[in-house]
Amino acid sequence: MSITMQDVIAELRGTVPPIADTADxxxxxxxxxxxxxxxxxxxxxxxxxxxxxxxxANLLVVHESPYYNHRPEHAAHLANDPVCQAxxxxxxxxxxAIYRHHDYCHRLQPDPIMTGLLQSLGWEAHVEAMLPTAxxxxxxxxxxxELVAYVKAKLSLPYVRLAGTPxxxxxxxxxxxxxxxxxxxxxxxxxxxxxxxxxxxxxPEWETPEYVRDAASQGSPKSLLAIGHAExxxxxxxxxAAQLRDRYSELPVxxxxxxxxxxxx
Amino acid sequence: MSITMQDVIAELRGTVPPIADTADxxxxxxxxxxxxxxxxxxxxxxxxxxxxxxxxANLLVVHESPYYNHRPEHAAHLANDPVCQAxxxxxxxxxxAIYRHHDYCHRLQPDPIMTGLLQSLGWEAHVEAMLPTAxxxxxxxxxxxELVAYVKAKLSLPYVRLAGTPxxxxxxxxxxxxxxxxxxxxxxxxxxxxxxxxxxxxxPEWETPEYVRDAASQGSPKSLLAIGHAExxxxxxxxxAAQLRDRYSELPVxxxxxxxxxxxx
Numbered sequence: 280m281s282i283t284m285q286d287v288i289a290e291l292r293g294t295v296p297p298i299a300d301t302a303d304x305x306x307x308x309x310x311x312x313x314x315x316x317x318x319x320x321x322x323x324x325x326x327x328x329x330x331x332x333x334x335x336a337n338l339l340v341v342h343e344s345p346y347y348n349h350r351p352e353h354a355a356h357l358a359n360d361p362v363c364q365a366x367x368x369x370x371x372x373x374x375x376a377i378y379r380h381h382d383y384c385h386r387l388q389p390d391p392i393m394t395g396l397l398q399s400l401g402w403e404a405h406v407e408a409m410l411p412t413a414x415x416x417x418x419x420x421x422x423x424x425e426l427v428a429y430v431k432a433k434l435s436l437p438y439v440r441l442a443g444t445p446x447x448x449x450x451x452x453x454x455x456x457x458x459x460x461x462x463x464x465x466x467x468x469x470x471x472x473x474x475x476x477x478x479x480x481x482x483p484e485w486e487t488p489e490y491v492r493d494a495a496s497q498g499s500p501k502s503l504l505a506i507g508h509a510e511x512x513x514x515x516x517x518x519x520a521a522q523l524r525d526r527y528s529e530l531p532v533x534x535x536x537x538x539x540x541x542x543x544x
Numbered sequence: 545m546s547i548t549m550q551d552v553i554a555e556l557r558g559t560v561p562p563i564a565d566t567a568d569x570x571x572x573x574x575x576x577x578x579x580x581x582x583x584x585x586x587x588x589x590x591x592x593x594x595x596x597x598x599x600x601a602n603l604l605v606v607h608e609s610p611y612y613n614h615r616p617e618h619a620a621h622l623a624n625d626p627v628c629q630a631x632x633x634x635x636x637x638x639x640x641a642i643y644r645h646h647d648y649c650h651r652l653q654p655d656p657i658m659t660g661l662l663q664s665l666g667w668e669a670h671v672e673a674m675l676p677t678a679x680x681x682x683x684x685x686x687x688x689x690e691l692v693a694y695v696k697a698k699l700s701l702p703y704v705r706l707a708g709t710p711x712x713x714x715x716x717x718x719x720x721x722x723x724x725x726x727x728x729x730x731x732x733x734x735x736x737x738x739x740x741x742x743x744x745x746x747x748p749e750w751e752t753p754e755y756v757r758d759a760a761s762q763g764s765p766k767s768l769l770a771i772g773h774a775e776x777x778x779x780x781x782x783x784x785a786a787q788l789r790d791r792y793s794e795l796p797v798x799x800x801x802x803x804x805x806x807x808x809x
Contacts, residue, residue, distance in 0.1 A: 322754060325761035347727045347755045356732045362759050427809050440806040458748065462612050467621045481749050483723065484773040488805040489587060490612045494627050496590035505806065508749040540753040541705040541770065543808050544692050 282527060284338055284376060285310035287317065290526055291340065291519070292383040301382045302350055308376025314338050317527070319520035320535040321513040323377055325366055327535050332373045334533050339377045340523070342384065342392070342516055345370070380519060385412075391522070392456050395515030400433050400478075402454075408472070412464060413455050415472045420450040423476060423502050430478060436510055438543045442488035443502025444495050449475035456511045460503065462486030469494075469501055476502040480511035509537055547792060549603055549641060550575035552582065555791055556605065556784070557648040566647045567615055573641025579603050582792070584785035585800040586778040588642055590631055592800050597638045599798050604642045605788070607649065607657070607781055610635070645784060650677075656787070657721050657780030664779035665698050665743075667719075673737070677729060678720050680737045685715040688741060688767050695743060701775055703808045707753035708767025709760050714740035721776045725768065727751030734759075734766055741767040745776035774802055 284305060292303075317338050318331035323345040331339045346363050348354040357363050370377065384392060393414055397403050408415040418426070424445035431439055453474045455464055460482030468474060469490070477487070482505070491501040513536070520534040549570060557568075582603050583596035588610040596604045611628050613619040622628050635642065649657060658679055662668050673680040683691070689710035696704055717740065718733045725747030733739060734755070742752070747770070756766040778801070785799040 322750065324754060325758040343750050347731060347751050354728070356728050360731060360735060362755060362762060362764075365762050366758060431809070438808050441809050442805050445809070463619070463621050466612060466625060470625060484746050484805060485587065485608050486612045489589060490627060492805055493590040493631060497627060497630050499627075540707050540749060540757055543703050544696070544706050544710070
């Protein structure tokens with residue numbers, strides 16, 4: 280009996296109750312389509328899609344949308360866009376289906392995106408509290424500059440952005456993946472858990488970065504380490520690939536790593 | 545006859561019609577308060593506020609809110625926050641008033657934030673079209689890597705972030721200040737004006753940066769140069785300071801430059 284796309288989607292969604300108006304859609308396949316090979320990636324770039332096709336996969340499981348918006352179906356500015364259209368045409372001709380594992384993924388307990396990042400950082404044993412959208416840790420005390428070097432090495436990052444002061448010690452750490460580096464998530468976390476530093480993907484520059492700068496000016500140093508959106512969530516998609524590899528030993532399951540979208544010059 | 549805070553606000557707002565529910569508020573002063581000295585800055589950080597007080601100003605004109613949110617009065621996560629509270633207390637004790645010149649500023653024609661950036665870049669003569677939220681330019685053709693070096697030198701930037709390819713030529717350039725680097729502003733601009741490159745402040749990483757990456761993969765290279773939110777708008781606040789200095793020769797008017805909120809490590 281063949282494994283269908285719906286089987287894989289059900290496996291990924293686990294026991295999460297149905298989410299109304301979810302962004303997690305299947306494009307280019309039907310629930311009944313038999314799966315002949317799976318590729319997993321964080322971001323379905325044109326290059327990643329081409330690699331998935333070359334690997335012989337007919338289902339690509341990703342975290343973000345292929346179309347440059349959290350909800351591209353609602354984004355008027357993407358209608359008739361030639362880059363979107365070329366990508367859509369390529370996908371249609373390729374026969375590759377894309378399933379977005381985002382909303383259900385983040386509702387799993389634990390969220391594999393969070394556990395993937397903590398595993399890659401080697402910080403699982405330091406978790407004090409696993410909250411719905413954040414992890415609170417106490418790591419061995421070290422200088423912020425040492426923690427930055429540690430994070431860069433563990434995640435193989437070419438660069439990170441630090442707001443705050445590198446020359447103070449830190450041990451109470453918050454971890455927020457993806458776009459959760461904004462003030463609404465990060466500022467209460469600093470306050471409620473007396474954090475020294477938050478590791479996050481990204482967020483608006485005038486919110487949390489300015490908050491930590493002012494906290495330091497007021498004599499209470501805090502730091503925000505922005506490691507990049509993809510860089511914070513890709514380790515979790517590796518965990519998702521491992522889950523599918525364990526579950527479907529009869530199918531090829533490939534993980535396609537991304538490249539940094541920005542270079543610092 | 546003394547110059548009041550209301551006089552300065554009216555001067556800044558020019559002939560822009562009233563904006564309902566504006567973020568442009570006066571904190572810590574009344575419209576009738578006489579102005580004894582003005583300081584102008586992009587971001588009212590704790591350090592900038594302390595400098596304004598030390599300079600003897602009683603009115604600080606800024607572009608962003610002091611409280612880590614575009615509309616802090618609507619942000620539940622900032623209620624009872626100790627960093628906000630300490631800043632508010634410091635402001636109250638200092639007697640410094642803060643006026644936010646944001647919504648009205650961007651509605652001026654031309655928007656001084658845009659003209660300030662174009663002036664600092666030495667690009668005023670290259671403007672082909674000045675749109676409500678963007679400028680479209682044709683600059684002398686050069687490689688993207690040369691344009692990056694030029695922008696960094698002109699704006700004295702320690703680093704920029706580039707999505708796209710540095711080794712192609714570019715001449716059709718879009719300029720978007722502040723947070724307008726997101727897809728809703730930048731993607732149609734690329735399309736409608738056949739741009740090679742957009743210079744922007746900041747925006748979500750999965751929108752415009754991924755769009756330009758895919759365009760390059762599809763054989764149509766484009767680039768996004770993210771110079772930083774403050775870095776894109778502070779030159780405009782220098783223009784605002786110059787406007788006030790010209791208008792009120794009887795008052796001291798100081799410009800307080802900011803420091804980059806992130807360092808790259």
